[in-house]
Amino acid sequence: MALPIQVNPKDPFIDIHTGRGQGSCTFANGFGCICSCAGIAHAQLLRMVLTPENSKKLPDKYKQALANKVRTVQARIADIPHDKVTTIIHAQQQPERVLFLCEDVTHPIIDHCRVIDILRWAEEDPLASQQVSELCTCVQNHGINSFKDLAPKAGEYLSQAHVLCDIVASIALVLSKAIDTIPAADTFINACEATFTLSRRSSLGFGPSRSRHGKDAIKARKSRQENDAVESKKQYADGNSISKDLLIKTLADISKDVYDLLAKHESQPRQFLKAVQATAILFCPDPDRHKLTWNMCFIPLFQTEICDDLRGKLNQDIITALEYGKEDIWDNGAAARW
Template identity: 25%
Template sequence: MSACSSSSCRHATGITCVCRCGGGHHGAKARIAWAAALAADRPTPHQLADAARARAAQDWALRNIRRQEATLPASRTRPRRADATWFFETARTVDIVSRLVAVRSEREQLDWMADQVDRACTTVLTTGSDRHLRLADHFWCDVLAALAHTLTEIVDAVDQLPAEVAELTVRSVATMTWEQVRDSRNVSFGNAPVVRERSRTFHRTTRLERDTATDLTEEVLRQTTEALAMVLLQAAIEGVHVTFDDLVVKLRVLALLFCPDPYSHAAVWNHCAVPLINAAVVGQVRARLDRLLPLFRTPWP
């Protein structure tokens, strides 16, 4: 996958981000723009180019996922790296883009939510130096996955929203979300699920340890997480941009769009990818995945 640059990262789709945007511009906006272009009745020249890029990316992803399905040994119990690369690429570029083409309101809501991530990222970057590499290391998808997981736990516990969330207060839900983010980053090394501890060669410290080794302290991370969570929750409570009925689904979809590499991110895999597969939001690509799909329906241990 290609790396993005500061001039084009809002429309980048690769899994690697080397510019100074901190990952807040990266990945999600491009596919949302692709969906808008594919849905346009009277596309602009720019949208015609976006639509062509989208169709080429979809065709490429489908060819590769079919190849992975055909070459997967029947005895395989965990996905190979290429299996995961092309499964999540088809999920994002085919399944999610197609879903957003069909539902304009969801496309516009996700676009607004992605803009909130962008604003939060800009705030962090303008208040400290050398933070962009740490933010780009799965921080935004960590926050989105954590908020989705927190709301799911609340729903399971009280089965009444938004009234019960109002009782908890937006701030307390945001605090619970930060606790989920902190716990996720405190146990995540950035390795794939198939990598055993004794085999780690790249990351021997957790993401949280690497965060705090820079000036990206736990306090900064907490404030950023809570501020972003509160913006998204308040909009849902007011019914302005998104409602509670589908907020969790949209958070999961957006986390999957933002995540640089779900294969090495347990929180996104478990709290976003698995539920989306089970809800038939992703995994419904135009190719039979009888062997591959069960490997991604299983939570990451």
């Protein structure tokens, strides 16, 4: 197996990512992951505890890591710079069009949503626990099966390229439009593919450069679809490169299984949509760098009862900025980098 991923379906606590890059995907540390897990291992620690039985059996090292993560998130949300957002909002003539959101505002909020709110929702709602766990297992298993023969460098590219979360967010968008009348399976899967393709074509990617936040890198950045095409032409001695067919097959496999899960939970499609949105947030390395995840998953979930506690910790200016952020997020004075 070329990709540094180990597989043991019988052991939900195995650290599936054996390689290490900047930070640890397993523990969801950092928003700029450049490791070679292809996005499969991101936030695995959080996905381990989605069900009560797993929470009770969590090994000590993971219990400590989760407790540390919760403390860090709580401290960061308490220190969020409300005044920075308020000052910028009131300085803008048209705040509904351009709002300033820097990473020291968005990142604590995103982390609170996935580390505290989503996990508490799963703990309090057995159906949510079951649905999000099933969806995460589906995405992880298909990610492993699809990407296991990729070269580590190709896996590193996919970690940054928002592929798995793009797939799940595409499914969320299609499901949101068909919430009252679920289409036939083929229609659903085709719509997911079309949405995914449009997202890759219209959203900007970071590319594989570690200096992607530099001004020159930002100006030169291409769409994710263009970056996918460049990456697919590379040849590696230690594994395969990606291909458009591979990404589309992965999407088709995941969306087919999600459709089957939707049929299983057809009596509560809106609840299932929330579970899909939560899954995208868990797999997305940085939702404020991924327009589809932000628009279709993070903001809709943020506006529900799931994040009541989080919204209560924020002033109205930040809530307004987050909700208008779907139009244009500005980060540290630079134009939105979706």
